[in-house]
Amino acid sequence: MPKITFITAAGERHDVDAASGSTIMETAIKFMVPGIEAECGGACACATCHVYVDPEWAAKTGSPEPMEEDMLDFAQDIRDTSRLSCQIKLDDSLDGIVVHIPETQG
Secondary structure, eight states: OOEEEEEOTTOOEEEEEOOTTSBHHHHHHHTTOTTOOOTTSSSSSSSTTEEEEOHHHHHHHOOOOHHHHHHHTTSSSOOTTEEEGGGOBOOGGGTTEEEEOOSSOO
C-alpha cells in the first residue's frame, strides 16, 4: 500500500495510504484532498487534477504521454514536474511519493 503526501498551496500536508493500482487522482478524491477537482473523472480530458511531482520523485513517475501533455496546456502555472494526477498509477515503487497541489486548477 503506497503512501502519498499531498501538500496544498497553503502548505497543509495530507498523508494517505493508497491502493496499489489506483491513481494519485483517485486517491485524492477518495480521501477528499482539497485542491484536486478531477472534473473529468480521470479520463485525461481536463487539467483539474494537476499536481507538481516533488523533484525527488519526478524520474520515478516518468514523463507525460502526448495526450497528457496536450491537456497540461490547459493548466495554469506549468512547471517541469507538472503532471495530471489521473495519469500516475501507483505501485510499491512510488511508496512515499510527494506531490504539491497548485493554487488553482485548469
